[in-house]
Amino acid sequence: MIGYAIAFGFVCVALAQIMSMIRLIIGPGVGDRVLALDTMSVNAVALIVLLGIAGGTQIYFEAALIIAMLGFVSTVAYCRFVLRGDIIE
Amino acid sequence: MNWDFIAELAVCVTIVIGSVFILVGSYGLLKLDYPMSRLHAPTKAGTLGVGGILLASMIYSFALGDGSLHELLIMAFLFVTAPISAHFVAKVHLHRDHLKQDLPVPPKDPLWATKDTGGQPQPD
Numbered sequence: 520m521i522g523y524a525i526a527f528g529f530v531c532v533a534l535a536q537i538m539s540m541i542r543l544i545i546g547p548g549v550g551d552r553v554l555a556l557d558t559m560s561v562n563a564v565a566l567i568v569l570l571g572i573a574g575g576t577q578i579y580f581e582a583a584l585i586i587a588m589l590g591f592v593s594t595v596a597y598c599r600f601v602l603r604g605d606i607i608e
Numbered sequence: 609m610n611w612d613f614i615a616e617l618a619v620c621v622t623i624v625i626g627s628v629f630i631l632v633g634s635y636g637l638l639k640l641d642y643p644m645s646r647l648h649a650p651t652k653a654g655t656l657g658v659g660g661i662l663l664a665s666m667i668y669s670f671a672l673g674d675g676s677l678h679e680l681l682i683m684a685f686l687f688v689t690a691p692i693s694a695h696f697v698a699k700v701h702l703h704r705d706h707l708k709q710d711l712p713v714p715p716k717d718p719l720w721a722t723k724d725t726g727g728q729p730q731p732d
Contacts, residue, residue: 535634549700568682
């Protein structure tokens with residue numbers, strides 16, 4: 520039963536990743552692209568955690584944590600650059 | 609009806625709920641019309657979606673015997689940083705897509721995000 524749930528989760532998160540990638544490509548404004556990139560990093564965290572559940576291991580935890588932190592930092596850096604023209608003033 | 613079956617059922621239910629919320633969030637990001645509505649959609653993926661999958665990982669590690677609460681760290685980090693990044697993206701949208709004549713004068717100070725509306729601050 521848990522195998523079916525994990526397969527369903529992989530399919531859903533992969534479809535979500537593809538849809539946010541389409542928004543990243545077509546997105547009319549800069550804000551949409553930054554938002555799509557942020558959503559993609561959040562979905563990548565979910566994908567890595569699902570991989571950890573499927574493998575029954577805990578070694579993917581650090582990768583998920585690092586992707587979560589770097590996704591937030593990159594979102595804030597992009598937004599600061601668009602807003603102020605500089606990241607660290 | 610033993611504890612293994614209950615744990616497996618809980619893991620399955622949380623994985624399905626979380627992945628459906630992630631799918632709905634990204635579908636809304638692709639489908640909705642206006643940038644502010646698009647900003648609203650992926651917040652579901654950021655809180656309930658990833659939260660459900662991390663909860664499933666925690667329950668599964670407890671069911672396997674070596675329980676760990678590491679995933680709470682990711683969950684807390686995502687829940688703390690999601691409003692900050694949403695606020696920044698909203699500021700970017702306001703900064704790029706609206707002329708400053710169209711914006712109303714905000715109550716306390718003349719600055720709207722990064723624009724000076726030129727109006728006087730309204731007294732309380």
